[in-house]
Every structure is written in structure tokens, then in C-alpha cells.
Amino acid sequence: MDLSYRMRLLIVLISIGVLAGGGLVVKRLLIPDSFGVYGPYRADAIVEAALVPIRHGTNASCFKCHPYEANIHKNGRHHTISCEFCHGTYADHVKNGKKTGTLPVKKGKEITTLCLRCHNTEIKARKEKVIKTVAMPDHLKDQNVKITHNCNQCHHVHAPLKYIIRAKQITGLMEAGS
Amino acid sequence: MKIINPSPKMNRRSFVKKVLNGTIAGSLYLVWPMGSESLEIPEQIPGIRGREYDIHNQEFAFIVDITRCIGCGSCCVADKREYNVPDGNFRTWVERYVKGFSDEVYVDCPNGGLDGYQHPRKDITEKVRDTFFVPKLCNMCREAPCVQVCPVGATFKSPDGFVLVDEKRCVGCAYCIQACPYSARFLHPVKKVAQKCTWCYHRIRKGLLPACVQVCPTGARKFGSMKDETSEVYKILKGPGVLTVLKKEMGTFPSLYYEGARREVI
Structure with missing residues (x-):
């Protein structure tokens, strides 16, 4: 090929322009819209x-x-x-x-398991001021109930002392309204 | 010679930035009224709902009171349910520390504390001096190592102080998982992207407490805005109580503080 000096220069310049322009377009397409608003992220x-x-x-x-x-x-x-x-x-x-x-x-033994998740004394990390804990089956023996009892047979699961307080009031161990 | 800028606060760059910020802030403003259900729930973090969320003027803090943690694992269960976290990965978990009289420290974490701690450890032969639980989650470092290492800008620190993961951009290289000194991150086995605790960013933006804070029965986990001077965390951080952060020597400056943490906690 025999091109003039000016022609070759023009071709070089055009190719640079096309490459740079193409690069810019590609860059534009690759960078997400909201990139860089707060920092280098979307x-x-x-x-x-x-x-x-x-x-x-x-x-x-x-x-x-x-x-x-x-x-x-x-x-x-x-x-x-x-x-x-x-x-x-x-x-x-x-x-x-x-x-x-x-x-x-939850029903039956599931309830006991669930209660002991928090109320087990055996785990020595539960402080008196944070949570009241019991040791099983000692607690059942102390309260003179069957060892097969589930927690919810004495304690209401939503208000654990509801029935206990009521029973104490009925038997006169506790004054009503206290 | 001194070059005096006639309007130092409004050159072209800052103007463009401001305009773009405004657009984004506007789009963020549209976020809160969505989800009509969530608005029926009373607000737990005051000052978020019913106003424009100023992303540049927010600061939140998380405090874990170790002396109140009973290791019930409610937080872990709530966290798993909130995000359907795959089995074997944890956004938050509760560790049990047992300290013997020989100053040996035994740490265990069966199933991340998801099943709670039903039984004491049987494999410790010496006399036990102290047992306590340490809940762990993302520390939301102010100088986050995970943000520094991310090669694609998928992990970032948002202007309101949260370290978040852009799942659309993450390529799953797991560099951040190695970089995190607190091991708070994991690779999602199906999506193959890095995930971690976000302090329930979606809940906070709707004025609700993070799920783990919400379910904690003893108040061991506390969360609140530092811009609200009546919030519990503000009062604790302002007060004289001893607060520590994990791995202070790493220079990560976490916004997660521990109350009553023993020296052994790492």
C-alpha cells in the first residue's frame, strides 16, 4: 500500500479516536449507574x-x-x-x-425443653438477678409432684406465676391482691 | 501566590455530587412508606418514620451486655428465621466461655447456639471458676478490613455507618471472609456471595429494632440511635460504665460494644 503521509496520520488518529471512544463506551456500560455517589460502590x-x-x-x-x-x-x-x-x-x-x-x-416434653433453654441451673452462667433458674428433676421432687410432669402443668407458659399466685391466695399463703 | 477559590463549597465536582446525592436521597425517601404491614407495627427506634432519612446524619450503636446473656439462643433463632440463613452458617451466634481455676479458657459453640445451651460441658476435668456467654455478630467497624480488601466494591461502608454487602456486585472471592477479624462473614452456599449480619438494616430503616434485639428476653442486646439523646445506648455510652470492643489492637474501631466482657473474650 502506498499512502501519503497525511493519510497515514489520519488513519492513526482515527484509530486512536475509535479505540478511546469505544473504551469510554465500554467503561460507561460496565460501571453501574449509582456507582460513586457516596463512594466506590453502588x-x-x-x-x-x-x-x-x-x-x-x-x-x-x-x-x-x-x-x-x-x-x-x-x-x-x-x-x-x-x-x-x-x-x-x-x-x-x-x-x-x-x-x-x-x-x-409447643406441646408436652417440647415445652420442658423450651423452658430449660433459659431456666436450667446446671449452666452456671445464669445470674439470679437476671433469671430464676431451676435444677431438674430436683425442682419436681421439691414441689412433691410426679417426675414426669411438664413445666406447663403448674406454670402458665405466658405468665409463669399466674396459677401459683392464685393457688397461694386460695390456700391463704398469700393475701389476695398482693 | 495564594489561589483563592471564589466559591470554595461549590466547585463543579461538589455541585455534581450534591445533585446526585439529592437524587439518591429522594429515592431513599420513597423506601419507608412501602410495606404497609410494617407501618402498623409501633415504631421502636424513634425519629426514623415519617421524615426524610438523612443518610449523612445518622449514627447507631449496638451494645451487648454479657452479664445479662443467659445463652438461650433466641437471637440466633430469630436471626436464622429473619434471613433464612442456610444451615451451618451464622450471622450471629452465641459462644460459651468456661474459665477454669488454672486460667485455662474453654470456648464452645454447638450449632452456633441455635439449640440453646441445655447441658453443661462434661469434658472439663478441673474446677470451673466462671461461665459466661458471649453473643457475636458483625462489629460494624468504622475502619472495616472487609471494605478495604473487596476488589469489586461490593462491600462498602454506607454514609450512615453500616457495612453492607452488594449481592449483585459480589463475585464470591471470599477475600473479605478471610479479612474479617471477627469471622462474621460467610459465603452463601447457594448464591455464592458473601453475607453477614447487617444489624437488620431493613428493619432499622422502618423504625424497628434488629430481630435479635427484639427477641432478647433479658435485654442483653441493646440497639439505638446515637443521635437520639434519650436512647438507652446513648445513655450507656455517655455513662461511666466500662465498655470494651473486641480486638481493639486491630484498629478496626467497632461500633459494637460489650458491657461486662472479661479479658478472655476475643
Whole structure:
């Protein structure tokens, strides 16, 4: 090929221009839109993180439809326990104000296992001021009940001292209203 | 010769930045009214709902009170349910520390504390001096090593102080998993992206407490805004109580504080 000096220079310049322009276009396509707004990351990722659907409600969301349980739970010693820990998440139960699933209710020995998760004295890390603990089966023996008893046969699971206090009041060990 | 900028706060770069910030802030503002269900739940963190979320003017703190933790594992269960965390991976977990009279420290964490701690440790022959539980989660470091090492900008520190993972950008190289001094990260076995505790960022933005704080029966986990002077965490951090952070010598400056942590806790 026999090109003039000017022609060759033009070809070189055009190729540089095409390469640089193409590079810029590719760069533009590869970098996400919101990249670099706050820093070297996609700012939209913050929006996405905020839009993750919540699965846990609060106790208040459960109390709205379960006023009977709410009344017992709120006035008992267990008022700090989350409903959803024992029964499952709000999202598995209600969607858009409609019931979509039934949450499990613990029964029998499951309840004892669940209680001892927190109330077992054997784990020596539970302080008196934080939680009242019992040793099993010593507690059952001390209270003169069968060793096969489950916790919920004496203690209401939502308000553990509800029946105990009532029984004491009836037998005169405790004054009514105290 | 001194060059005087006629308008030092408004050069072209800062102008463009400001405009873009405004656009993003506007789009963020649209976030909170979504999810009509969540709004029916009473607000737990005051000052988030019903106003524009000023992303540059937020500060949150997390406090774990070790003296109140009973190792029930509610937090672990709540965390697993909130995110459907795959088995064997944990966004938060509770460790049991047992200290013997020989100053030997035994640490165990069966199934991340998901099943609670039902039985005492049987394999310790010496006399036990002290037992306590230490809940662990993301420390939300102000100088986060995971952010520094991410090669694609998928892990970042948001302007409101959260270290988050952009799952669309993450390539799953697991560099951040090695970099985290607290082992808070894991590779999602199906999505093949790095995941970690976000302090339930989606809940906070809706004015709700993180799931683990919400379910903690003894109040061992506390969370709140540092911009709110009536919040519990503000009062604790302002007060004279001894607060420690994990691995201070690493220079990560975590925003997760521990109350009543023994020296053995790492």
C-alpha cells in the first residue's frame, strides 16, 4: 500500500479516536449507574438492603389479633419474651393482613425443653438477678409432684406465676391482691 | 501566590455530587412508606418514620451486655428465621466461655447456639471458676478490613455507618471472609456471595429494632440511635460504665460494644 503521509496520520488518529471512544463506551456500560455517589460502590445497594422484606414483627403485631393471650402475656413475668421465638415468625402467619399459615404451639416434653433453654441451673452462667433458674428433676421432687410432669402443668407458659399466685391466695399463703 | 477559590463549597465536582446525592436521597425517601404491614407495627427506634432519612446524619450503636446473656439462643433463632440463613452458617451466634481455676479458657459453640445451651460441658476435668456467654455478630467497624480488601466494591461502608454487602456486585472471592477479624462473614452456599449480619438494616430503616434485639428476653442486646439523646445506648455510652470492643489492637474501631466482657473474650 502506498499512502501519503497525511493519510497515514489520519488513519492513526482515527484509530486512536475509535479505540478511546469505544473504551469510554465500554467503561460507561460496565460501571453501574449509582456507582460513586457516596463512594466506590453502588449507592442503590443501600436502597436494596433497606427493601429486604421483614419477617419478624413485634409482640404488638401479635397482640392486635390475640387480645386474650396478650392480656395474660403482658401481665406476667414472661412479658419480655417475644411471641415469635416460641411460635414462629409473623411473616409465616400473616401476609397483607390475611392469615396464610398456622404457627405451631409447643406441646408436652417440647415445652420442658423450651423452658430449660433459659431456666436450667446446671449452666452456671445464669445470674439470679437476671433469671430464676431451676435444677431438674430436683425442682419436681421439691414441689412433691410426679417426675414426669411438664413445666406447663403448674406454670402458665405466658405468665409463669399466674396459677401459683392464685393457688397461694386460695390456700391463704398469700393475701389476695398482693 | 495564594489561589483563592471564589466559591470554595461549590466547585463543579461538589455541585455534581450534591445533585446526585439529592437524587439518591429522594429515592431513599420513597423506601419507608412501602410495606404497609410494617407501618402498623409501633415504631421502636424513634425519629426514623415519617421524615426524610438523612443518610449523612445518622449514627447507631449496638451494645451487648454479657452479664445479662443467659445463652438461650433466641437471637440466633430469630436471626436464622429473619434471613433464612442456610444451615451451618451464622450471622450471629452465641459462644460459651468456661474459665477454669488454672486460667485455662474453654470456648464452645454447638450449632452456633441455635439449640440453646441445655447441658453443661462434661469434658472439663478441673474446677470451673466462671461461665459466661458471649453473643457475636458483625462489629460494624468504622475502619472495616472487609471494605478495604473487596476488589469489586461490593462491600462498602454506607454514609450512615453500616457495612453492607452488594449481592449483585459480589463475585464470591471470599477475600473479605478471610479479612474479617471477627469471622462474621460467610459465603452463601447457594448464591455464592458473601453475607453477614447487617444489624437488620431493613428493619432499622422502618423504625424497628434488629430481630435479635427484639427477641432478647433479658435485654442483653441493646440497639439505638446515637443521635437520639434519650436512647438507652446513648445513655450507656455517655455513662461511666466500662465498655470494651473486641480486638481493639486491630484498629478496626467497632461500633459494637460489650458491657461486662472479661479479658478472655476475643
